[in-house]
Amino acid sequence: MAESTTILDTATFAFLDIETTGGSSTSYRITEIGVRFWRGGQAVGEWQTLINPQTRISPFIESLTGINNALVADAPVFAEVADEFRRQLGDAIFVAHNARFDYGFIKSEFRRLGQLFSARVLCTVKLSRKLYPEFRRHNMDALIARHGLSPVQRHRAMGDVDAMWQFFGHALADKGRDCVGQTIATLLQRPSIPSHLPPDILEEIPPRPGVYRFYGENDVLLYVGKSTNLLQRVAAHFSGDHNSSRGVRMSASLRRVEWTETAGELGALLLELKQIKGLQPLFNRRSRAAKRLLSIELVADRRGYLQARLARDIDPSRLGDYYGLFRSKRDGERALQGIAGKNDLCPRLLGLEAGEAGPCFQRSLGRCKGACNGEEDVVRYNLRMQIAFHNLRLATWPWAGAVGVVERSKDGERTDILVIYNWVHVATVHRQEDLDGLALAGAVHFDLDSYRLVVKALMGPADQRKPVIELPIRGLPDVLMP
Ligand SMILES: [Zn+2]
Structure with missing residues (x-):
């Protein structure tokens, strides 16, 4: 049977991996980049470089990657390889395992140089999940074990590229070019992005809980929303799932999207309320908070x-x-x-x-x-x-002072401690130590919607109730009723 032409025949794929000094692209830097190019069924070149991250590499990262401060001391900084990297990539598809990570770091490095970088992105975690839905785990170690890939130097850029490359070869042999090509084409399809936003905006928004803000021309705040999955919700806005005339008008005037991650749903709900009331976005239902209760x-x-x-x-x-x-x-x-x-x-x-x-x-x-x-x-x-x-009957605040409500993200990467006093969300900190130095003074405004949320979270049925940490009493804020 003749095979049809797919994206595998027409595109160049850049299998890419980076090593970094830490997990978040806003505070950490790249130490190594490795890329191998694939076109029409074969390797068509590779490129790799160590990078001086202009910051210390911690002992933990050093033991994980083997990349230490001495190794990168004489390596070029990202600014010196940026042009070459761009030239090498050309219009190739950016392929990486958990691509959001690598792509986010590359974009951040370009942003530090005042440059935009964007590419079509293919995530091999998503590819594996689509091709092999019967398996639960799709991290690199799982793929190596499952497909019997030959050993590579893990946590070095070219080693991980090699593992990804082998997986890709196995998948092609196993599922066939048509199937893999069509799956990739599906993964590369994006919901239509409003015309004034960067086309790769969805590559940056995390699939985590939080609050998002839509801005229009002259940076006017249009809308504040919350979700347990920011990426999904924002994508749903774009694909017209909220296809009211208001939604369409809003999409057309969108210029910028901003978001704040939270560890859990309660934090997102409380932050959304605060921002809707404080920032008065144009398209949210009119806030009635100012009215006297x-x-x-x-x-x-x-x-x-x-x-x-x-x-x-x-x-x-x-x-x-x-x-x-x-x-x-x-x-x-x-x-x-x-x-x-x-x-x-x-x-x-x-x-x-x-x-x-x-x-x-x-x-x-x-x-x-x-x-x-x-x-x-x-x-x-x-x-x-x-x-x-x-x-x-309303609930009298049952604690002597403020309490901390701990929310942890499902992946365990983020902890929010919501500081609450008299049903009012006063502050959010991320570590227990931060509670000690917390000064609660001044005044907070009682808000009916927050009251309802917090009562439900703290006083609801035992199995749904959130655990609280009682905080030492030190200068409690005045609670002002509307
Ligand atoms: Zn009577």
Whole structure:
């Protein structure tokens, strides 16, 4: 059977690996690059160089890669090889194992030189996952073991390139050129990227939880969103999964995307709320945070019957004495009416009907049991009131001071400790040591949406509740109610 023409016949593939001084491209540097080029079924050259990272190589990295400070002392710095690297790559497809890592570092090095770098990127982890979905692990060691690849010098650039190269050869022999070619073509297809954004923007956004921000012309903030997978959510925006006219208008005016990673979902939710309220993005639903909150208090009248009344000045230190939080008087009264109707409580004692003495209007209809004119026993009535309002009761902050809520990312690479006091997210730190020096002073603003989130996270069902670390009390912030 004749094989069809695929990308394998038309493109050059640059199998590339780098070594670095650490894990993150913003703070660490490249120490070695190795590339081998593949075209039409054979090797068509290779290029490698050590690079002086202009920073110390730690003993840990040295023991992992064997690349030490002495080895790179006389090597060129990236600026000296940048042009040659660009020339070597040409328009080849950038192939790497866990390509986001290598590609991110190369882009960062170019960015330090004030240059943009972009290429079509093929990740061999993704290729392996697509070709061999029956296996769970697709890291280099797993591939070497699974495909019986011959030994290479791991964690040196050319060694890892060699392993990737062998895997590619095995996959071609095993699955055939058509299958591999089509799989690569599928992997290289990108959702349409809004025209004013860099075409490789999705190569940079991490598949992790966090908050993303869309900016338009003149750097106007258009939208703030959160997700447990930033990459997926932003890609979904681009591919028109949110295909409303607003979404289309927003995509057309997009100029820049920014994001902040978080370790988990609670951190992302709280940061999103904070940014929507603080930054007022154009396309988010109007924030209603500025509105004053009302609540309900139960207070005994002269005869000892509990009355409900709307409270305008909520004391944030005794939230447990209040029932419900409402953004308007109307919302509060509507809640009271619902409770009165459902529980046959006296509307006059709930402040819904005027009048001083004698039976209320509902009494004559049989919908009030007579607290107004003393016909219902006071103990019984007060008990019915407390049961009726129970579910609305707010939670008083149960700790003496602030607490830290620990969120860890699934891969264990990131830890966020969310510092929370009186249901308000005050700060985020990343290490337990940072909690010791943390000064909590000044004022924080109570926010209804955050309150709901934090109550659910800290007071919800035991199996969903987040563990907390109690922090020493040292200058607590004032909590301001809206
Ligand atoms: Zn009544």
